Amino acid sequence: MPPPQPDVLADALIRVPRHEFVPARAWAVPQGAGTPPAAASGYWIDQHRDPDRWWRAVYSDSVIVTQLDGGRTELTPANAAAPSTAPSCAASSPLLVTAGLRHLAVRPGNRVLDVGGGTGWTSGLCAYLAGDDTLVTTVEIDPDLARTATENLARCGLRPTIVTGDAGAELPSSDGESDGLFDRVHVTCGVTDIPYVWVEHTRPGGHIVLPYNPPIGRLLRLTVHEDGSATGRFGEECSYMPLRSQRQTPPDKSATSHDTQPRHRSLAVGTESLLHPAPGLQVLLASLVGDEPWVNGSGNVLLTDGVSRATVANDGRLTQTGPRDLWDEAESVHRAWTRQGRPGLDRIGFTVTPQRQYVWIDDPSVPAAALTHDTPLGTSADTATTVGASLD
Template sequence: MNEHDVQEAGPGGLASVLMGKGALSSDWLPAFKAVPRDAFVPDKLWPGTAGGNRQGEVIDRQTDPAKWWGKVYSDIPLTTQWDDGAHSGTGKGRAPTSSNSMPKMVFSMLRELSVERGCRVLEIGTGTGWNAALLTHRLGPDNVVTVEVDPAVAEEARRRFGATGLEPLTLVGDGSAGHLERAPYDRVIATCSIARVPYAWVEQTRPGGIIVAPWGPAYGGQGIARLTVGEGGVASGPFVLSSAFMRLRDQRDTFPPTSSFPGADAWSADGEKRASSLSPDDMGDWIHMFTLGVQVPDMFCRVQAGTDGAYRLWILDMAGTSWATADYEHGRTEYEVVEYGPRQLWAEVEAVMSWWHKQGEPQFERYGLTVTSQGQRVWLDSPDNPVPVRVP
C-alpha cells in the first residue's frame, strides 16, 4: 500500500468514525473534507491513546509513511512536541507540550462552539494549526484570531496555513491575555486546559457569546466547560464532556517533592495508622479526581509502584505540611492508611467521596462553572448550588 492509497482511504474512514460517534456534524463535514489533518501534522509524531495520557514510540513519515498515515487518520491525539521544544531526537521527553488533538474532541468542541456565519472567534493555543484552519475555512480568515505562546510552534503553524491557503491572524503571546485589539469576539475556544478561566476572555466576549474550554483542578480530572457570557460580565454554563488537554503554560502547577514533606522519609514511624474501606484504586477515575480537586483545591497525589499490581497512593497538600498514604493490593476490602501532619488528608478524601455518593454519583454533565470578576465557582445541577470547597 502506497502513501496515496492510505491518504484516499484515511479521511473518509475517519469521517465515518467521527459521524458514528456523534462528534462530526453535517455542518462541519465540508471543513473536514477541505482541511486534511495530514496537512497539519509534522513528519515525526508520537501517537497517543483515546485518554491522551500515554504516547507510543515515534513514527516518522519519511521511513514509514503507511504507518504515519494510519495514525493520522485514526481517532487519537498525536504528540508533536516534548518539553517546550527542549527535547530533540526520536525518544520520548519528560512531558508532552504540543499536539494535534484527538479528532473526536476537536469536532465535539467545535460543535459546542455553535458558530454561525459572521462569528468572530478567538482561539487560545494554535498548536499544529488544524483547529484554527477548520474555523478559518468555515468563517473566513478575517474572523479567526489564534494565539500561541511558543514562537517555533506558531511559525510552523503559519507555514502550514500558507501552504493550504487558510491564513487566520496568528499571534505569539500569552493566551491568558486574549487579544484585545480584535475584541469583542462572538466565540472563544481554548485547546489547552485551565484551572482558572482568565477573566480577559470574559471581558473580550460580547454578551451572549460562548466560551468553550477544558477546565480541571490541580488534583486531576478535566471537563469541557461551555460558558455563556451575560450582560453583567458573568460567564456561566455546564460541563459538556470529559477531556484531557495539556495545561495552559501560564497555569502549570509546580508541586513540592515528596521528600520535602516532614515525616515522609520515615513514612510510618511518626504517622497515624488506620484502616479504610475506601480503595485507593477508586481515586484514579477521572470524575473522582475532578470532584476531589474541586473540593480540596490544594491537594495533589503521587503513585509509588509496588509489585504484582500493588502500589502506594500518596495524598499531599501544596503547603508541604501534611500527607497521607493508602496501600492498594488486589483483592483487599480494607486498606492500610497512614496520615501525618496537622491535616488528616485521607479523612478529607473520604468526606469528599461520601458527598459524591450522597449526590447520586454525578458525572461531568451535572457539574457547571460560573466565572465573575471576583473569581469562579463550580456548581452541581444549578448555579445556585455551589459545590462545597473544603479549605483547612
C-alpha cells in the same frame, strides 16, 4: 443554540486536512481503550522512511507530539520517549477536537478566538466553520509555533490573524467590531484557573470551550452573561498540555512528605467509595481536593497534592502527612456528594465571575465547597467551580 450538524464538522475536517499540520517526523500517542500495550506510550513516525505508518497515525485517533520542552529539546525518538522530557505542543486527538468544536457551535459570521493555536489545525477548522478566515484570531505564546501555524494555514489557503502573546494575561480585540468582542473562544490547553480576560472578551450569549484540568481534565463549555459572569457544564474527559503560564512541575506521587508528625487512624469506611469515582464525584474531588486516590504497586492507596500525602495501607491503617489532611477532605467531599443524591454531570457545574470561580451542585449561587462544611478544604470556595448551561 444547537451545535453544528455532524456533516458540517466532517466537511471542515476534509477541507482543512490534519496532515497539513503534522510535521514529517513526530511522535504519535494512540488514544482509546483498544490501544495495544506496546504502542500506548507512543511511537516514532517518519513520512519519508515509512509513509504508510505516518499516514495511518495522522488519520487515527492519536495525539501527535510536535515539540518538546518548549522547543529546547530536539524532537527525536529517544527524547520523545524519555520521561525527563515534556511535550509542549501536539496535534490533539481528532475525537476531542471535534467534541470541543461541537460544544463551541461556531456559526457562519461568528468571530472566534483560538487560544493556543499550536501548529494551526484548530484555527483552520474554526476559520472554515466561521465562513471567513478574517473572523478568526489565534493567540500563540511560542513565536516559532506561530510562524509554523502561519505557513501551515497558508498551504490550505487560510490566513487568520495570528498573534504571539500570553493569552492568559492579555488578549487582542476582535477586528472589525466596535466592541472588540468575540462570539466564541476556543481553548486548546489545560486550565486550572480560568483567566477572567477570556470572559471579558466574549460577547454576552457567546461560548467559551476549554479543557478544565485540576488535574483530571474535562471539557467545559461556558456561556457568558450580561452581568459579566459565565456558567456552564462539563463534557468529555480529556487531557491537554497546561496553559504555559500555569504549568507546574507535576507532583511526585512517590515522594515522602517532610512532615515530622504523621497522623494515624483507622478507616471507618473502605477505600472503595473513593477509588474509581463516578464522573460527578470525580469532578468534585479534582476541584476541591486536587486529585483522586490511586493504588500504587504495593497495593497501598495514595492521595497527594505534592506536599501533603495520605496513604492507606493494606490493613486499612491511614497515615496523613503535610499541612492538609487530604483523606479527611476527600471523605468530606464524598459525604456531601452522597447527601446530595450522588449527582452526575447533569447536576454539577462551574461559574466564573470577576471575583471568584467555583464548582457547584444544582444551585449556581452555592459553591460546592460550602456543602462540605464538616471538614475545612484546602481549596477555598472562591477558587472552586460552577456550571449552569448545557453543553449541548
